[in-house]
Amino acid sequence: MQFNLAQxxxxxxxxxxxxxxxxxxVSTDWARGTEGPDTCSPFDNIGHLxxxxxxxxxxxxxxxxxxxxxxxxxxxxxxRHRARNAKRTLESLLDEFATLRAxxxxxxxxxxxxxxxxxxxxxHPRLGPxxxxxxxAAWVVHDLGHIAQVARVMAKQYRAEVGPWVPFLPVLxxxxxxxx
Amino acid sequence: MQFNLAQxxxxxxxxxxxxxxxxxxVSTDWARGTEGPDTCSPFDNIGHLxxxxxxxxxxxxxxxxxxxxxxxxxxxxxxRHRARNAKRTLESLLDEFATLRAxxxxxxxxxxxxxxxxxxxxxHPRLGPxxxxxxxAAWVVHDLGHIAQVARVMAKQYRAEVGPWVPFLPVLxxxxxxxx
Numbered sequence: 001m002q003f004n005l006a007q008x009x010x011x012x013x014x015x016x017x018x019x020x021x022x023x024x025x026v027s028t029d030w031a032r033g034t035e036g037p038d039t040c041s042p043f044d045n046i047g048h049l050x051x052x053x054x055x056x057x058x059x060x061x062x063x064x065x066x067x068x069x070x071x072x073x074x075x076x077x078x079x080r081h082r083a084r085n086a087k088r089t090l091e092s093l094l095d096e097f098a099t100l101r102a103x104x105x106x107x108x109x110x111x112x113x114x115x116x117x118x119x120x121x122x123x124h125p126r127l128g129p130x131x132x133x134x135x136x137a138a139w140v141v142h143d144l145g146h147i148a149q150v151a152r153v154m155a156k157q158y159r160a161e162v163g164p165w166v167p168f169l170p171v172l173x174x175x176x177x178x179x180x
Numbered sequence: 181m182q183f184n185l186a187q188x189x190x191x192x193x194x195x196x197x198x199x200x201x202x203x204x205x206v207s208t209d210w211a212r213g214t215e216g217p218d219t220c221s222p223f224d225n226i227g228h229l230x231x232x233x234x235x236x237x238x239x240x241x242x243x244x245x246x247x248x249x250x251x252x253x254x255x256x257x258x259x260r261h262r263a264r265n266a267k268r269t270l271e272s273l274l275d276e277f278a279t280l281r282a283x284x285x286x287x288x289x290x291x292x293x294x295x296x297x298x299x300x301x302x303x304h305p306r307l308g309p310x311x312x313x314x315x316x317a318a319w320v321v322h323d324l325g326h327i328a329q330v331a332r333v334m335a336k337q338y339r340a341e342v343g344p345w346v347p348f349l350p351v352l353x354x355x356x357x358x359x360x
Contacts, residue, residue, distance in 0.1 A: 001209045001210075001213060001337035001338060001341075002341065003338065003341040007207050007209060007210065010206050010207060010210065011206075011210070011334065014201055014202050014206070017201040018198055018201040018202040020201075021194055021197040021198040021200075021201045022194050022198040022327070026190050026191075026194070027187050027190060029181045029187060030181075030187065030190065030191070033181060124344070127344040127345065127348070128344065130343055130344060130345070131343065133341070134341065134342055134343035134344070134345060137338045137341035137342045137343075137345075138342045138343075138345040138348075138349060140335075140338055141335045141338050141339075141342055141345070141349045141351065141352060142349060144331040144332070144334050144335035144351060145331070145332075145335055145349055145350065145351030145352075147202070147327070147328075147331040148327075148328040148329075148331035148332045148335070148351050148354075149328075149351075151324040151325070151327040151328035151331070152324070152325075152328045154191065154324050155320075155321045155324035155325055155328070157181040158181060158183065158317045158320055158321050159321075161181070161182065161183040161313070161314065161317035162314055162317045162318045162321055163307075163310055163311065163314035163317075163318075164304070164307040164308065164309075164310060164314070165307060165310070165314060165317075165318040165321070168307070168318075169318060169321045169322060169325055170325065170355075170359040171321065171324060171325035171328050171329075172321060172325075174328075174354060174355075174359075175350075175354075179350040179354075
C-alpha cells in the first residue's frame with residue numbers, strides 16, 4: 001500500500017473515536033493497568049498521543065514545509081504527559097485528544113499538499129533525513145500502534161484469569177519484554 | 181485484576197463500537213490488507229468475531245451451565261468465516277457483529293450468574309478442564325487481541341512508507357512470524 005494523504009487521513013480521523021469507544025467510562029482497573037514497571041497504561045497512551053498532537057507531528061511537518069536553514073526536529077519527550085496529566089481524568093484526555101486531532105487535520109487538509117511538498121526533507125535528531133511523506137505515514141502507524149498497545153495492555157490485566165487459555169491468546173504474551 | 185462479570189462486560193459491550201469506529205467506510209486497502217500469506221485482514225477478523233458469537237462463547241457457556249454428562253465443547257472452526265462472508269461488505273459484518281454481541285450480552289446478563297456458576301467446569305477439546313469464569317475472561321481477552329490485531333495489520337500496510345522510522349514503531353515488527 002503506497003502512501004496517499006486521503007487514506008492516511010482515514011486512519012488519523014478515526015483514531016480518537018476508536019479510543020473513545022474502547023475506553024470511555026471504563027473502570028479504573030482497565031484505564032490504569034500496565035504491563036509492568038515502567039510501562040504505559042491506556043491513560044498514559046492517550047496522554048502520549050496528546051503530546052504528539054501538541055509537540056511532534058504537526059510541528060515537524062511545519063519545519064519540513066518551511067525548508068529553512070535548520071530543518072532539525074526538536075527531540076520528542078516521551079514522558080511529557082506524566083506531569084502534565086497527573087490530575088486529569090481519562091474522559092477529559094479522550095476529549096482533548098479528539099479536539100486537538102480535529103484541529104490538526106483541519107490545518108493539514110488546508111495545506112493541500114502536493115507530491116513535491118510530500119517529498120521535502122527534514123532532519124530527525126536520531127533517524128537523519130526523513131521526508132514529509134514518511135513523517136505522515138509514521139503518524140498513521142503511530143496511531144495504530146497505540147490502539148494495539150491499549151488493547152494489549154487491557155488484555156494482560158486478565159492474564160491470570162483465563163487459566164489454560166494463555167497459549168491460544170497470543171496477545172497475552174506479546175511484548176513480554178517492553179518494546180515501546 | 182480479578183475477573184468480575186460487570187468489568188468483563190465493559191469490554192465485551194465496547195468491542196463492536198470500537199471496531200466500527202476504526203473500520204467503518206475505510207478504503208479497501210485498509211480493510212483487506214493482511215500480514216502476508218495465510219494471515220487475516222481486518223475484514224477476516226470481524227468475520228472470525230462473528231463466528232465466535234454464533235458458535236463459540238455462548239454455546240460453550242451453555243454447555244457448562246447445563247452440567248450434562250458430556251461437557252465437551254465443539255471444536256471451533258477458525259476458517260468458517262471465509263466461505264460464509266465471501267460476498268459480504270465490511271459494513272454489513274460490522275453491523276452483524278454488533279447485533280449478535282448485543283443479543284449475547286442481553287442473554288448473559290439475564291442469567292444473573294453466581295460465583296458458584298462461574299466456578300462450574302467444562303471440557304475444552306484441546307485445553308482440558310476450564311471454568312465458566314475462565315471462558316468469559318478468555319472472551320474478553322479474545323476481543324482485545326483482535327482489536328490489537330486489526331490495528332497491527334493496518335499499520336503494516338505502511339511499513340514500506342515510513343522509511344527510517346521502522347525501529348521506532350514496534351507495531352511494524354510484531355508477529356513477523358504469525359502467532360495467531
